[in-house]
Amino acid sequence: MTYQLQAGTDKTLPNNTYFRLINGPAGYDKSVKTPGGAFTLSSPGTYYLGIMYTNSQTACAIDTMEIVYAADPLGLDVDVTAAYVCVDESVGNITVKGINGVSPYVYQLWDATNTTQIFGDTTFPFDIAYFNHGAPNATYTVRVRDQCNNSFSQQVTLSDLNTISIVYAPNGTSTCDDGTIDIRCITLGDTEYHWTGPNGFTANTQNIIIDNATSANTGWYYVEVEPEYCGKSKRDSIFFTVSSELSEGLVDNHEFCLGAVTPVLENETTGGSGNYTYQWQISEDKLTWSNIPSATGETHQIATPPGPGTYYYRRVTTDTGCVISSNGNPITVVARACFVPVNPHLMNLPKN
Numbered sequence: 605m606t607y608q609l610q611a612g613t614d615k616t617l618p619n620n621t622y623f624r625l626i627n628g629p630a631g632y633d634k635s636v637k638t639p640g641g642a643f644t645l646s647s648p649g650t651y652y653l654g655i656m657y658t659n660s661q662t663a664c665a666i667d668t669m670e671i672v673y674a675a676d677p678l679g680l681d682v683d684v685t686a687a688y689v690c691v692d693e694s695v696g697n698i699t700v701k702g703i704n705g706v707s708p709y710v711y712q713l714w715d716a717t718n719t720t721q722i723f724g725d726t727t728f729p730f731d732i733a734y735f736n737h738g739a740p741n742a743t744y745t746v747r748v749r750d751q752c753n754n755s756f757s758q759q760v761t762l763s764d765l766n767t768i769s770i771v772y773a774p775n776g777t778s779t780c781d782d783g784t785i786d787i788r789c790i791t792l793g794d795t796e797y798h799w800t801g802p803n804g805f806t807a808n809t810q811n812i813i814i815d816n817a818t819s820a821n822t823g824w825y826y827v828e829v830e831p832e833y834c835g836k837s838k839r840d841s842i843f844f845t846v847s848s849e850l851s852e853g854l855v856d857n858h859e860f861c862l863g864a865v866t867p868v869l870e871n872e873t874t875g876g877s878g879n880y881t882y883q884w885q886i887s888e889d890k891l892t893w894s895n896i897p898s899a900t901g902e903t904h905q906i907a908t909p910p911g912p913g914t915y916y917y918r919r920v921t922t923d924t925g926c927v928i929s930s931n932g933n934p935i936t937v938v939a940r941a942c943f944v945p946v947n948p949h950l951m952n953l954p955k956n
Contacts, residue, residue, distance in 0.1 A: 793832025877925025
């Protein structure tokens with residue numbers, strides 16, 4: 605951050621007015637400035653600006669002002685950073701851009717363990733670094749340093765566009781009625797993204813946000829993009845569901861012998877927002893159901909029943925986003941008292 609010294613609009617500072625930072629984080633600028641000069645605050649923290657009538661680094665200040673600088677840490681611009689290998693190619697493309705520091709930035713490329721240097725100090729136009737290097741799915745380390753010698757390292761992994769899916773839904777592929785559809789494409793350089801979808805939907809942004817979604821927005825969303833530095837397009841798709849109803853899938857019944865390992869029960873629920881909580885229940889007649897204490901997982905391994913018989917289980921799924929619940933289909937579990945085979949030769953052992 606650069607802090608500039610200016611006079612007020614209603615007065616003029618005298619010629620013998622000087623400024624210096626009299627305290628601040630380690631390494632702060634201790635030079636003396638005149639009106640119109642500027643200090644670079646290189647580290648976050650609290651600085652104290654002194655006003656003096658003497659051009660001296662040790663003169664006493666006639667007044668001070670506190671400056672609190674809460675800087676964002678040096679980082680990479682997520683809208684620019686990309687790492688991929690083009691379709692039908694074998695050498696990677698790594699693009700990064702430093703932010704929150706003092707430019708120009710200096711970039712280096714190292715191996716995954718950050719111990720072997722591949723490219724040394726390099727600067728790039730517009731502070732956007734580009735390295736044409738790397739193998740599909742390999743990981744490398746980018747080091748970034750600004751002009752105040754702030755630095756950090758960031759690992760990047762080269763996505764293989766021959767195999768990887770480039771679209772994803774960070775909050776799941778379903779939402780409630782009036783919910784939000786959030787579909788994204790990974791960053792593929794300075795390029796254009798072309799989307800199509802249900803009911804004539806089109807967009808030319810990297811990511812899709814649709815608020816107040818309805819069932820009419822349910823369907824396939826397709827994207828086509830020609831990544832920067834690539835000569836071929838990449839196409840991908842994702843199916844998104846908008847519904848405030850939960851759908852229960854088919855279930856598997858179980859039969860086992862008492863004394864053996866008890867079965868693990870599973871159930872499939874779809875629809876809604878996808879933010880589910882669970883409660884497993886048990887019944888002897890499929891009419892009266894009781895909650896099983898602590899059985900709140902997606903699956904449930906039943907406890908050994910008290911004796912032979914037929915027992916019924918189901919999972920109650922609650923969608924906390926849509927605030928709706930659904931009872932899963934009953935799962936029948938038959939517990940049998942199985943006989944243990946006996947070696948018939950043991951019955952003919954000689955008697956003492």
